[in-house]
Amino acid sequence: MVEAVRIYLLLAGTWMRSAAQYPASMVMLLATQAVATFLDAAAILIVFAHTPRLGGFSLPEVMFLYATSGISVAVADITLGTVERLGEHIRHGTLDTLLLRPVGPLLQIATEDFNPRRMGKLVPTAVMLVVSLRHLDLHWTLARAATLPLMLAGGVGIFWALWVLAAAWQFAVVDGKQAANSITYGGAYVTQYPLSIFGRDALRGLTWVLPLAFVNWEPALYVLGRPDPLGLPVFFRFASPLVAAVLAVLAALAWRTGLRHYQSTGS
Amino acid sequence: MIEVDEVCKSFTVRRRSGRLRRSRTLVGAVDRISFTVAAGEFVGYLGPNGAGKSTTIKMLTGILTPTSGRVRVSGLDPSRQRTALARRIGVVFGQRTTLWWDLPLRDSLTLVRHLYRVERSTHQARLAELTELLELGAFLDTPVRQLSLGQRMRGDLAAALVHDPELLVLDEPTIGLDVISKATVRAFLTRLNTERGTTILLTTHDLGDVERLCRRVMVIDHGRLAYDGSLPRLRAALDADRILIVDLARAAPPIEVDGARVVRTDGPRQWLAIPPSGNAAAVVAAVAARHEVEDISLREPGIEDLITRLYGGGVPADR
Ligand SMILES: Nc1ncnc2c1ncn2[C@@H]1O[C@H](COP(=O)(O)OP(=O)(O)OP(=O)(O)O)[C@@H](O)[C@H]1O
Ligand SMILES: [Mg+2]
Numbered sequence: 001m002v003e004a005v006r007i008y009l010l011l012a013g014t015w016m017r018s019a020a021q022y023p024a025s026m027v028m029l030l031a032t033q034a035v036a037t038f039l040d041a042a043a044i045l046i047v048f049a050h051t052p053r054l055g056g057f058s059l060p061e062v063m064f065l066y067a068t069s070g071i072s073v074a075v076a077d078i079t080l081g082t083v084e085r086l087g088e089h090i091r092h093g094t095l096d097t098l099l100l101r102p103v104g105p106l107l108q109i110a111t112e113d114f115n116p117r118r119m120g121k122l123v124p125t126a127v128m129l130v131v132s133l134r135h136l137d138l139h140w141t142l143a144r145a146a147t148l149p150l151m152l153a154g155g156v157g158i159f160w161a162l163w164v165l166a167a168a169w170q171f172a173v174v175d176g177k178q179a180a181n182s183i184t185y186g187g188a189y190v191t192q193y194p195l196s197i198f199g200r201d202a203l204r205g206l207t208w209v210l211p212l213a214f215v216n217w218e219p220a221l222y223v224l225g226r227p228d229p230l231g232l233p234v235f236f237r238f239a240s241p242l243v244a245a246v247l248a249v250l251a252a253l254a255w256r257t258g259l260r261h262y263q264s265t266g267s
Numbered sequence: 268m269i270e271v272d273e274v275c276k277s278f279t280v281r282r283r284s285g286r287l288r289r290s291r292t293l294v295g296a297v298d299r300i301s302f303t304v305a306a307g308e309f310v311g312y313l314g315p316n317g318a319g320k321s322t323t324i325k326m327l328t329g330i331l332t333p334t335s336g337r338v339r340v341s342g343l344d345p346s347r348q349r350t351a352l353a354r355r356i357g358v359v360f361g362q363r364t365t366l367w368w369d370l371p372l373r374d375s376l377t378l379v380r381h382l383y384r385v386e387r388s389t390h391q392a393r394l395a396e397l398t399e400l401l402e403l404g405a406f407l408d409t410p411v412r413q414l415s416l417g418q419r420m421r422g423d424l425a426a427a428l429v430h431d432p433e434l435l436v437l438d439e440p441t442i443g444l445d446v447i448s449k450a451t452v453r454a455f456l457t458r459l460n461t462e463r464g465t466t467i468l469l470t471t472h473d474l475g476d477v478e479r480l481c482r483r484v485m486v487i488d489h490g491r492l493a494y495d496g497s498l499p500r501l502r503a504a505l506d507a508d509r510i511l512i513v514d515l516a517r518a519a520p521p522i523e524v525d526g527a528r529v530v531r532t533d534g535p536r537q538w539l540a541i542p543p544s545g546n547a548a549a550v551v552a553a554v555a556a557r558h559e560v561e562d563i564s565l566r567e568p569g570i571e572d573l574i575t576r577l578y579g580g581g582v583p584a585d586r
Contacts, residue, residue: 010381018369097365099330102353103382260332260346263278264325 007103011111019115026117033120041066041128055197061224062194063132068148068216069191070125072155078118079156080110080163084184087170087177093265106164106255136224144223147238151219154240155191158215161247162187164255171258183210191215196229203230214243268434268466269304269327274336276322296322298490299336304468306433309460311481312470319490320470321360324438327468328358341434354383357427361439364423366411372422373407376429383430390429397425400455417448424452428459435459437469441476453479508540510566511550516559524553535561 019026044066048059057065086109089095098105138144166180173179187210195203195217207213207230214236221228222237276297281289297319304310314320325331327340329349338345341355359365366375380390398404401421406414414422420440427435440456441449457480459465471477477484477498486494511527514536521529522537526545531538539554541547547565554560 007382010378014367014370014374014378018367018374093363096325096330096360097363099349100328100353100358100365101382102350104350262331264330266321 012114015114029117030120037124055194057194060132060135066192067129073188074122075156076159082112083167086167155215157244161251164251168254168258214240268306270339272337275334309467311477311484314487318487356434357432358436359427361442371408379429434466511539514562
């Protein structure tokens with residue numbers, strides 16, 4: 001594990017250094033990404049100009065959900081976002097060369113092109129979290145305060161696992177990137193809003209089938225002191241890390257199976 | 268060093284067979300191959316296009332899992348212990364680089380050093396040696412994407428050797444290289460094998476590589492091992508018959524001449540086989556003396572001829 005982190009930092013550092021040869025383009029891309037995130041978030045303000053509540057939630061509450069989801073997505077994307085390129089590596093046969101090195105291909109693809117511009121999404125969402133916390137009128141207990149980092153970590157873990165699962169899917173369907181993206185990016189999008197706006201059936205699906213409710217919705221209900229519309233036991237509010245762990249095991253299995261059945265390309 | 272026992276590999280290929288239907292077919296690439304390579308050997312692995320050479324190499328290096336059979340390299344199971352094996356072997360695919368496209372060659376090699384956990388002092392000494400032998404000095408600081416094919420190839424060789432592997436596997440390492448680069452690479456490989464004792468397995472379509480480098484050759488065709496033996500035996504087989512192609516002024520009955528026999532005729536053109544002991548010059552002189560000849564050419568049997576003959580069961584394996 002320590003070794004994996006060492007290798008990760010080493011590879012990421014090397015890519016950073018090579019990106020640093022073009023500082024202007026790096027700053028530009030970072031700024032563009034940040035502005036795009038802010039504009040996206042501004043859509044919430046437009047919605048709230050017409051209605052005082054969204055799915056039963058106030059503006060600071062929706063901002064809280066948006067920010068926690070956004071931070072989890074951003075951290076997962078910074079650290080592992082490039083795994084979606086697996087399909088390209090398979091098609092071009094470059095996965096072969098990754099497999100020749102004494103380091104797992106997941107680490108190598110995850111660090112590929114590592115670039116500070118990936119931070120573009122993290123900064124705006126972190127700012128939003130701070131703003132929403134200042135406007136939320138919450139009575140902070142120790143349990144509430146502890147749930148916040150737990151939910152961010154759980155969210156990151158769930159997105160990591162989903163990203164790897166979606167990538168592993170490309171072992172089976174080489175041009176499966178679009179389908180895979182609909183789950184990863186779709187998941188990132190859905191969790192930005194109170195899940196109650198999608199209706200009870202969708203909420204059930206997002207709890208039991210594709211457990212995106214554990215990214216931020218369930219723990220946020222606890223932090224915000226809201227009842228669960230599905231009436232699930234209180235244990236569910238803290239289940240995010242557990243769900244992340246289960247998904248991670250599934251993702252690891254899928255990845256291994258994919259690698260074992262990898263057929264390479266001709267030549 | 269390498270043990271391959273009854274190994275098969277077939278690929279699942281999906282084909283469109285109609286509007287929406289897709290059918291899966293199994294394509295055999297390697298068919299029950301067995302061989303062993305001892306430490307210190309220098310083995311050439313030959314065969315025509317599509318014979319299964321690269322597929323075998325991918326199984327040896329853990330990229331592909333064999334469909335059946337057993338592979339051991341350095342005492343490890345390649346597909347299950349791939350990363351452990353990677354620390355012990357070096358691999359170069361002539362068609363593909365393992366270097367980082369945007370990094371200068373020197374940085375790529377440093378990164379490789381970190382990945383393989385080679386001590387800095389060991390690395391410096393090794394890099395100096397590789398730089399000298401492979402003549403890397405002129406382009407060590409050039410980004411890999413700007414290197415020529417021959418330069419990149421030498422860079423790849425260096426990268427595969429940073430961790431001083433006990434086995435070096437090369438898939439067409441001289442493809443597309445000019446005479447000088449080829450000579451550099453060959454001299455380097457010979458030295459590596461004799462002085463460092465590195466075991467080397469290489470595939471190539473260049474007979475020159477085989478003649479100058481390999482003490483043992485294995486020939487694979489249609490996924491089956493057709494020959495496994497020493498180079499002198501291969502050479503004897505290669506020299507079996509040279510073919511003299513004679514274009515006469517007009518069609519004639521088969522030429523009768525000492526030291527050669529006609530194996531084929533096609534209008535005015537005749538093919539004469541000259542055995543290894545025969546004197547080609549004498550045959551040419553004799554033919555020209557007795558017939559009106561438009562053109563004449565002598566063809567050395569190429570590796571493809573040899574393989575065709577091998578596959579027909581001409582030369583039995585001596586192992
Ligand atoms: N990834 C793959 N999927 C399907 N078939 C493949 C794949 N890789 C190789 N094959 C098939 O397996 C057979 C052996 O291919 P291989 O690449 O091992 O040949 P080779 O001996 O290296 O040939 P060459 O000299 O052309 O490099 C060929 O018929 C090829 O079409
Ligand atoms: Mg090949």
